[in-house]
Amino acid sequence: MSKAWKGILKEDSQRNQFSGLQNGSTLMLMGSAEVVTKPKEETIFLEDLTSKNIAELGVVYPAGLKNLGNTCFMNATMQCLRPVKEFREALEQHSSSMSQDLEQNVTIATQRLYKELESSLESLTPSIFVSVLRQAYPQFAQQMPRGQGYMQQDSEEFLSTLLSTLSRTLVRPVGLSSIAPAKNVIQALFGLELNETLTCLESDMEPKIEKKEDALKLVCNITIKTNLVAEGIRIGLAGVIEKHSDVLGRNAQWKKEIRVNRLPKYLCVQFMRFFWKLTPDSQDHTGVKCKMLRPITFPQVLDAYEFCSDELQATLRVAREKNAEKILNEFRESDEKGAEEEKNAVEDMDMEDVAALEAAKSMSLGLKPSGIGLPVDFQGNYELFAILTHKGRSADSGHYMAWVHHKGGELRLCSSHVKCLRDELCR
Secondary structure, eight states, X not given: OOOOOOOOOOTTXXXXXXXXOOTXXXXXXXXXXXXXXXXXXXXXXXXXXXXXXXXXXTOOOOOOBOOSSSOHHHHHHHHHHTTOHHHHHHHHTOOOOOOSOHHHHHXXXXXXXXXXXXXXXXXXXXXXXHHHHHHHOGGGGOBOGGGOOBOOOOHHHHHHHHHHHHHTTOOSOTTSSOOTTOSSHHHHHHOEEEEEEEEEXXXXXXXXXXXXXXXXXXXXXXXXXXXXXHHHHHHHHEEEEEEEETTTTEEXXXXXXXXXXXXXXXXXXXXXXXXXXXXXTSSSOOOEEEEOOOOOBOOSEEXXXXXXXXXXXXXXXXXXXXXXXXHHHHHHHHOHHHHHHHHHHHHTSOHHHHHHHHHHHHHGGGSXXXXXXXXXTOOSEEEOOEEEEEESSOTTSSEEEEEEEETTTEEEEESSSOEEEESOOOO
């Protein structure tokens, strides 16, 4: 066997270059038998097309919003609110003009921005909206040291500020037969009524304290043991606090319980990822913003039943039982054996359970509706349609992105350019 030779064989190569090559040796040539020709039509990938080019192919994506330098917190929030039909209708029917009223100016700028998004295929530059927002709320105009541009802002703070502003300007019941008992469209669409109960743990003589308050979101608190979004919500709805006791004449431990009295048509859940960490060893002794990086799993459908008050649960239970009964009837029709087992299971139910079920059904006729604009058969289930995420380790940096559901089970990544992805995002 001759010694192997490796190299590139060229047209002008000389035989004496191949040391160890003898007559009768077997050669293996690797390469193309002929010159590869350039394709007649250049391959173009979907990711490389502009929104206009994609629209020409019959696929229409919503327009994106260009980043004007750390304005992704605003862009992502506006894209997440965009699918809410009643929200857009309320803005469309709002009649006013730019004036000295800064809140009205923010409302008009929001109205015009969505109108431009609906009529455009190319990415928009939201310069007017950003300018009006920073004029009304200077905290969103903070700049980095040494003239490095505008600072990154918290998307939750922006959402709260925007909804608070619109709650004072959008007061007509657009898209809803009535917004009562809410006082504005924002409260009607996103508002929850919460009931908080405080019970003193150190004295039975201390009366319970109950109060009702309105909110626009539920909070998912994140600890080192939190894995599911429902677990994080439970943490925020219950706990122990320190409060003054009139009976004991000192501070005491109180048990706090919060339950939902009224559900919204659109439920917002905030993941509490950013927190303030004290830094006593630093020079300024103030602290630093930190981010909880623990992954939290959330479902495609969130069941809010367990977070509701007893009265609201009784209302929801009727629709839930009817739905369960419908499923059981379908099962009985398709499987005689399954029907027989279900019949035996019903017969084995405790009389107490049967009585509770019948009581809930009979009481439902006189109960309040689950929430404004919700269907009669609402069961407390919310289908996921938008996610706002933050990429990065710091609250003062990183990048915000919006993921909005589209028909066909797709998620649209809304940034400067909108892209379609499958719903594989689960954290």
